[in-house]
Amino acid sequence: EDQVTQSPEALRLQEGESSSLNCSYTVSGLRGLFWYRQDPGKGPEFLFTLYSAGEEKEKERLKATLTKKESFLHITAPKPEDSATYLCAVQAIVSSGGATNKLIFGTGTLLAVQP
C-alpha cells in the first residue's frame, strides 16, 4: 500500500535555529513529490516539486531534497513567519505504466518558530 510518513509531528525552534523535516514514502513507483505549507484555517500553498533522487530545490530559507526513500525540508535560520504546518505528498505511477494525478498526503509537521 502506498504510504507517506512525516516526522516529527511537531517541532519547536528558536529563531535562527536550523533544522530539517522528514518525509518518508513507500510507493510502487514514484512520479514526483510535493511540499506544501499550510497556515491555520487556510488551504495548503505549493512550495516545491521534486522528480528524481538527488534533486534539490530552494526558496528563501527552505531547501527540499529527495532520495529514493525520503525527502527532507531543510529550514535555515528560520523566522517566526515560517511557523506553519508543512505537508508532503507523493504522486505514484500506476501499474499500467501511466500516472495518476492523485496525490497521497502525509499528516504534516507542525513547525513553531519562537522569537
Add this chain to the structure above:
Amino acid sequence: DGGITQSPKYLFRKEGQNVTLSCEQNLNHDAMYWYRQDPGQGLRLIYYSQIVNDFQKGDIAEGYSVSREKKESFPLTVTSAQKNPTAFYLCASSIWEGQGLYGYTFGSGTRLTVV
C-alpha cells in the same frame, strides 16, 4: 487573478440535514478534487473529477455526493448519511494528463460543524 474559491468559509449543519459546499475555479484546470482534513489524519480524498460529467470515488466517499456539470464548478454535498461530518473541507484543482506531473492548487477551505 486565477484561483479557487470555496464558500462558505464556515458552515453549521443540524443533525439530519444535507448541506452543499461550493468550489469554483477559473484556472481552466481539467481535474478537481475534494479532501477532508481532520487533526492528526492528514488529507483524505473524498471524490475527484477528471472531466465534466464524470467523477470517481476517493477513499472516504460514503455519505458524500458530487456533481461536475461545468468545468469550473465541483460542488460537494454532505448528506445526512455522513455520521461524522465535522471537519475542514478542501477543494483543489490541477491539470490532468496521463503522463504529466502536476501539483494541486487549493482553495481556502470550508469548516463544517454539526450543531
